[in-house]
Amino acid sequence: MIIKLLFLFLGLIFTNANNEGYCDLKTKTCDHDFFKEKFILYDVNPPEGFNLRRDVYMRFAIMLSDAKKNKNEWKLILPPWYRLYHWRSESKSSPIHWSKFFDIESLKSFAPVVELHEVFSKTEINILNIDRLYVLQNFPDPFEDGEFKDKWEFGEDCDYDGEFWGYNNITFTEIVCVKFQGRISNLWELIALHPSDKFVMFAHGEIPLHDHYGTKTFWDCRKSMKFNKDLIETAKKFMSEHLDCKEEKCTSYVSVHWRRQDFARSRRKDVPSIQGTVKQLDTFIKKNTPNVVNVFIASDGQNSELTQLESQLKSIGYRVHFFVPSMSELDDFKDGGVAIIDQIICSHAAYFIGTFESTFTFRIQEEREILGFDSSTTFNRLCPDSGKCEKPSKWSIVN
Template sequence: RYLLYDVNPPEGFNLRRDVYVRVASLLKTLRKSENWVLVLPPWGRLYHWQSPDIFQVRIPWSEFFDIPSLNRNIPVIEYEQFLAESGGPFIEQIYVLQGYAEGWKEGTWEEKIDERLCIDQLMYSKDKHGYYRGWFWGYEETRGLNACCLSVQGSASIVAPILLKNTSAQSVMLDRAENLLHDHYGGKDYWNTRRSMVFAKHLRAVGDEFRKKYLQSTDEADRTQYKEDWTQMKVK
């Protein structure tokens, strides 16, 4: 089964990177029961990216991160691969995550999740065929078959029972995934995911050239040699 996600459009690169860590934790929980794969949400239309001469939508994760490194932590695929594997530009179930309209009761915190009426206007509209149309990372042909809102208050894996028991959809998207909290911030799984988010080789090459040219710094001279398999790197 395929898990997709997106976040609030104005959010920047670092928040999106942090949400990936949260969703990766959810995927690990799901995979204890079923075979799930995370579909990486294409980058684009970020407010902070102000270069009008550069194409800035439908950008794959491989432009920024090393995909084999990500896959050593959880199974991930690019959105284009999802389109090829799933047989078309359809997402069977969209859950839009939101808070609770009533907020916290008496200031006490409890983890909970419920299907509720949407608090804000749904950022999807139905076309004449009954499909849900939306931003979908700039892929205009993508359509959703079903959409509803989930009020959520808790860590990422609180969504797992919904995905495992309440829907049989093969492709499920969690929109506004920034509403989920970390399962175990700073724990082993958290750091494994962060370590797996290795920048792409072509970006590291640019960085290495800058270090060498302007800082007289190299991995060899600084004794900071990097192993391509981050799981093999040990504390000295």
């Protein structure tokens, strides 16, 4: 309790020192340009994965990009990557900057974004005090009166269930509970209630919806999400050495996203067995790319499952490939970077087969749309061994 009060006290010193934003207490100087800017932070429900979080980023980035056109001074602070559910090797890791996975300058070309560590660097005392932390909540009945409407109202009795990405030098002045549904641009109505706020944060940033899903603005934002160049180079080296491809659009292999783990347990009606997967892949390849024998597989499956899948595919004449990082690559790229390398390799394949309603598959399909692949080679899915097999939705690029 004493430590928390000390942080709050230092935070007040920090935010009020010269009433001019971030200050260096040793030199008594302030960054006046920084004072002119205001900042939005957001967090996402802790169990949500890497690829859903990428879509949440786009909602906020588009919101800030639209505001910038009207000379709005707000910037978006990129929430560090921390303790994600599927990242097995990093359960106790430090927060990871966006630059580890993405080209930050490319992100900035679309929206006014800044890394959290850049904000901390503006002061030597390294304390960030959030003026207002809005905890967003779903309405209990989103289709009240039979219609889904944009709306929000203040709620009661809520707590922030995040960890501030592992940082213990982030505090807040006030927490506000808000029931919210609808377009993300409606968050500006909340922000406008307190025009003097400099730092505003939204917890459960996955609740607000896109304003421009599928439009040119959506795709402009998506195209700005270029990957870190080291990840791209590693993926292309693998494609060249193992898959005989040095082109943007490869013809020498097909790729598969074979989602297991939680899908295999809770969504058995949507995913095939190992034997069913082998049968479907063989049918896909013989029908669409009969001269291809290389199969690249991206999967979160257990080693025993992957070994069985590989063995059965090899027994009918296919060469199976996985990207297996070295210890040094895993240490450098992290689980998130390895997943991106898998996605890059899948994105360049002659033909892609994904997993139904998986955000990992969605991101690959988007990459392939950006690369210009025909939709027939992209929007394909693995079906359950029996029963219905709903066709995947097609979201074509708008240039």
